[in-house]
Amino acid sequence: MTDSTVAPAPGVSASPLAPEWLSLPSDVNALRGQEWARDVVRHPAGELAVDGVSVHHLAEEFGTPLFVVSEADFRARAVEFRDRFNEAFAPVCGGVDVYYAGKSFLCTEVARWVLSEGLRLDTCSGGELLVAQRAGVPGELLGLHGNNKSAAEIRRALQMGVGRIVADSLPEIELINTLAAEQGVRAKVMLRLTPGVHAHTHEFIATAHEDQKFGLSLMAGGNNSDRNPAGQNVAEPSPAEQAVLAAHAAEHLELLGIHCHIGSNIFDAEGFALAARRLLAFSAQMRDVHGIELAEVDLGGGYGIAYTEADTPRPTAEIAQAMAEVVASECASLGLVPPRISIEPGRAIVGPSTFTLYEVGTIKTIQVDLEQGHGATAPRRYVSVDGGMSDNPRQVLYEADYSVTLANRASHAAPVLSRVVGKHCESGDIVVRDAYLPDDVTAGDLLAVPATGAYCWSLASNYNYVPRPPVVAVKDGAARIIVRGETDDDLLSRDPGA
Known part of the structure; x- marks a missing residue:
């Protein structure tokens, strides 16, 4: 799923704030295949693409936040359920x-x-x-x-x-x-x-x-x-x-x-x-x-x-x-x-057929007190994106964990424990609670969060009067809208005083 291998800088160690399941990546650009549509790759230059369409092109044409569905991957997973279950149950009940x-x-x-x-x-x-x-x-x-x-x-x-x-x-x-x-x-x-x-x-x-x-x-x-x-x-x-x-x-x-x-x-x-x-x-x-x-x-x-x-x-x-x-x-x-x-x-x-594409805005690093006390602290990077709980409320509802990757380029910087957060007026507005992102992530970069096809768009809201994002399907090197993103007029369409 990746065409580059970049080792973390010498001396980089895991953050004491990281959960036990989260490992320090040896390659901050790598994509774990089971979390992504099967046709998502990272190009040699470092940019993510789905079925031949780059994230730069998607963001430029459709804006962010953006749900991106691989039609081929969706269909393949549907066929897999149809065929594997039919094969298993054919001798039992036809x-x-x-x-x-x-x-x-x-x-x-x-x-x-x-x-x-x-x-x-x-x-x-x-x-x-x-x-x-x-x-x-x-x-x-x-x-x-x-x-x-x-x-x-x-x-x-x-x-x-x-x-x-x-x-x-x-x-x-x-x-x-x-x-x-x-x-x-x-x-x-x-x-x-x-x-x-x-x-x-x-x-x-x-x-x-x-x-x-x-x-x-x-x-x-x-x-x-x-x-x-x-x-x-x-x-x-x-x-x-x-x-x-x-x-x-x-x-x-x-x-x-x-x-x-x-x-x-x-x-x-x-x-x-x-x-x-x-x-x-x-x-x-x-x-x-x-x-x-x-x-x-x-x-x-x-x-x-x-x-x-x-x-x-x-x-x-x-x-x-x-x-x-x-x-x-x-x-x-x-x-x-x-x-x-x-x-x-x-x-x-x-679920795995879809990822959400965001643009990075404000970045802050906070010193967090460690449980052992004695004045010990550790840094946590807060990376704000242009969406949040209005397009993915699963973290605040179920404490759902997600992964994330820098999508518009590869990075040679060391991995830093980060928390990807949204733009809403809620401290619980978290998209990805714990992930290692490159230290050089900056405003304007694109982040991709995989496995967001299920119960994200369908649970989306207009909290803080934020428009719901569009959904784009990609097939054979072309992208098209299958759910239009909301406009300012949509937000006010039910307000008789507007």
């Missing part, structure tokens, strides 16, 4: 349905890429459904998620003929049935269950443990038992079981199967395996006790990617094979016909 998780990043162009590569599209709002509709995605290839769908959103989904609505609660099952009756259709539904799996990720993005807003618990409610008229203990049905019975009995619903999602950016395969076992055991229970066959199981997404050198994502083929083995083994043990499996990768497709 293959899988891969739904791209639109919440990670969605626009009409991306929706068309997804469709053209043979994937389906998962949405979680009426707005995301609208994007899919404008992109020409057929309704039967769409799913709709959400823990609190409005009647308007459900009506839109029914009118579009979406392939499945993932119901999140007992009241929602009733609502979908009522609205489907109004339209004279049968709504295809999945039921989102919480299998009680505690994924190793940030608590705000762990979504399958009991104490959170999503899904229907597999655990019985209340004191877990009651007494029938004969005085015998009777297990109280779990919310999940109640939901299956309600959806199966509803006149205007077609119950397809069950769904779970254990969290986001997960590297530990055991969580996925445990969730699969619990859902399959529940399917067998519904068959044995109620005679209800659940023909589909969605195992969600959340596959981890590399943001820093500390992250070690598993290869897609390895994940697929491990999950297929668990499903095959559990179905054989339970005497269960293997259900049709679906998955929902989002971050793992778009």
